[in-house]
Amino acid sequence: MALFLDTSRGDSDATAYAIGDDVVRVASAHLLNRAVEDNPGEALVVIDADYDLAGALAIASDYRIRRPSLGVVLLRRRIDVALIAQALQAGVREVVTVDDLPAIAAACKRSREVSARQLGITPSIGQGQIVTVFSSKGGCGKTTIAINLAVALSAVERRKTILVDLDLQFGDVGISLGLPSTPTIADALPMQGQLDAIGVASLIHPHGSGLDCLLAPMTPEEVESIPGALVTEMLQVLRTEYDYVVIDSPPAFTDTVLAALDLSDTYVLVTTPDIPALKNLRITLDTFDELGYPRSAWQLVLNRGDEMNGLESGDIETALGANVHIVIPQSSDVSRAGNRGVPIVTDNPRHPVALALQKLASMQRGLDAERVGAVDVRQRKTGLFRRGK
Ligand SMILES: Nc1ncnc2c1ncn2[C@@H]1O[C@H](COP(=O)(O)OP(=O)(O)O)[C@@H](O)[C@H]1O
Ligand SMILES: [Mg+2]
Incomplete structure (x- = not known):
C-alpha cells in the first residue's frame, strides 16, 4: 500500500498508477496522519505537486522522527538544486517532477526497498x-488471535499466509471461518516421508480474505495418529511456500506442539489478566527458557487487558519477568464478528481490538516491539508470584 496526499482537483490517476497498485488517496495532512497511525506497516507517502511546500517539508521532518521507516516522496512541478537540498534536509527521500511518471515509479520502488531494509524485511526467498500462538490455558483467546493475526498478515499486509490449526483435538479454525470440514491435516498421513508442496496444496482451504488454512482432524483416532514428525515435515514444506505460517495451538505441550515450537521464528504467548492464566504463562516462560526458545522471539499478548480486576501492568510484568508487548482490550464485538465468520480485523479495522491485532501483525514484519505498543515496564518489587529458580 502507499498513501498519496493528493489535494489537486486535476486528474492524478496517472500519478497514482505510477506510484503502484493499492494507492490510498488522502485529501489533507490530518487524514494522512490518521492513515499512518492506523497502518503501522505503511512504508510510503507520496505528496502531490500542488501541496504547499512548507507543509510537505513539515510532514517529512515529522515522520523522519516518528516513523523513520516511512519514506516520503515529494512531487513538484519544477525542481531545482535549492529545492532538492531543502527537501532532503527535511527528510524527504526523493523529489520527482510530477509529469515524469517513470521517475515517480522508480523513486517509489527505491523508497519501498529502503523501508523494507530498515524494517528487516527481506523478499521471500x-x-x-x-x-506459533500459544498459551497453556484454554479460553485465553489463542484462536481469536491466531485467526486475526493470519488474516491481518494476508489481507492487510498482503503477505502470502497460511493458518495451521494444530489444536488437533478441539480445533475451531474451520468452523470459525466457515470452511468445509475436510480435508484435514490427517489426510497428510499417507504422504508422510514424501510430503511436498503439491501434496500439502491438496489439503488447503482458501478463505475469502486471501488466507489459506490447514484444518484439524475430525475424529480422536485421527488426532492420535498424527506424529510430531509429520508436523515438522509439513511446516518445512509450508515455510518454502508462504511468507508467514501462523499456527493455532491447544493449551498443552503436546508432541505436535513441540514440533511446531521447535521450528517457530516467533512465539505469540497469550494471557489474560487473572492469576491462573498468569501463573500458567510464567510456567510456560520458564519452560521456554529451558527449551532454549530465545526471549527475543517472545511476543507477550495480554488479552482482555482492560479488565485488570485490581492488577496493574507493572505487577504483571514483574510477575512474568518479561515485557508485555501488545494489550488487546475486551469487547463483545470480538465474538459478534466471530459468530458471523468475519474476523474483527477485517470486519471493523478501526476497532481498538482490531488495531491491537494489526500491531501484532506489524510486529511480525520486524517493527520494534517497544515502538508498537509495549506497556510501560516498571521495576517494582511487589510480585504476584515469585520467579523461583
Ligand atoms: N478480547 C476479547 N474480547 C472479548 N471476547 C474475546 C476476546 N478474545 C477472545 N474472546 C472470546 O473468548 C472466547 C475464547 O477465545 P478463543 O480464541 O477461542 O480462546 P482459546 O483458543 O485460547 O481457547 C471466544 O468466545 C472469543 O470470541
Ligand atoms: Mg482455541
Missing part, C-alpha cells in the same frame, strides 16, 4: 516465518 523460500524461508517464510513461522509464528
Whole structure:
C-alpha cells in the first residue's frame, strides 16, 4: 500500500498508477496522519505537486522522527538544486517532477526497498516465518488471535499466509471461518516421508480474505495418529511456500506442539489478566527458557487487558519477568464478528481490538516491539508470584 496526499482537483490517476497498485488517496495532512497511525506497516507517502511546500517539508521532518521507516516522496512541478537540498534536509527521500511518471515509479520502488531494509524485511526467498500462538490455558483467546493475526498478515499486509490449526483435538479454525470440514491435516498421513508442496496444496482451504488454512482432524483416532514428525515435515514444506505460517495451538505441550515450537521464528504467548492464566504463562516462560526458545522471539499478548480486576501492568510484568508487548482490550464485538465468520480485523479495522491485532501483525514484519505498543515496564518489587529458580 502507499498513501498519496493528493489535494489537486486535476486528474492524478496517472500519478497514482505510477506510484503502484493499492494507492490510498488522502485529501489533507490530518487524514494522512490518521492513515499512518492506523497502518503501522505503511512504508510510503507520496505528496502531490500542488501541496504547499512548507507543509510537505513539515510532514517529512515529522515522520523522519516518528516513523523513520516511512519514506516520503515529494512531487513538484519544477525542481531545482535549492529545492532538492531543502527537501532532503527535511527528510524527504526523493523529489520527482510530477509529469515524469517513470521517475515517480522508480523513486517509489527505491523508497519501498529502503523501508523494507530498515524494517528487516527481506523478499521471500523460500524461508517464510513461522509464528506459533500459544498459551497453556484454554479460553485465553489463542484462536481469536491466531485467526486475526493470519488474516491481518494476508489481507492487510498482503503477505502470502497460511493458518495451521494444530489444536488437533478441539480445533475451531474451520468452523470459525466457515470452511468445509475436510480435508484435514490427517489426510497428510499417507504422504508422510514424501510430503511436498503439491501434496500439502491438496489439503488447503482458501478463505475469502486471501488466507489459506490447514484444518484439524475430525475424529480422536485421527488426532492420535498424527506424529510430531509429520508436523515438522509439513511446516518445512509450508515455510518454502508462504511468507508467514501462523499456527493455532491447544493449551498443552503436546508432541505436535513441540514440533511446531521447535521450528517457530516467533512465539505469540497469550494471557489474560487473572492469576491462573498468569501463573500458567510464567510456567510456560520458564519452560521456554529451558527449551532454549530465545526471549527475543517472545511476543507477550495480554488479552482482555482492560479488565485488570485490581492488577496493574507493572505487577504483571514483574510477575512474568518479561515485557508485555501488545494489550488487546475486551469487547463483545470480538465474538459478534466471530459468530458471523468475519474476523474483527477485517470486519471493523478501526476497532481498538482490531488495531491491537494489526500491531501484532506489524510486529511480525520486524517493527520494534517497544515502538508498537509495549506497556510501560516498571521495576517494582511487589510480585504476584515469585520467579523461583
Ligand atoms: N478480547 C476479547 N474480547 C472479548 N471476547 C474475546 C476476546 N478474545 C477472545 N474472546 C472470546 O473468548 C472466547 C475464547 O477465545 P478463543 O480464541 O477461542 O480462546 P482459546 O483458543 O485460547 O481457547 C471466544 O468466545 C472469543 O470470541
Ligand atoms: Mg482455541
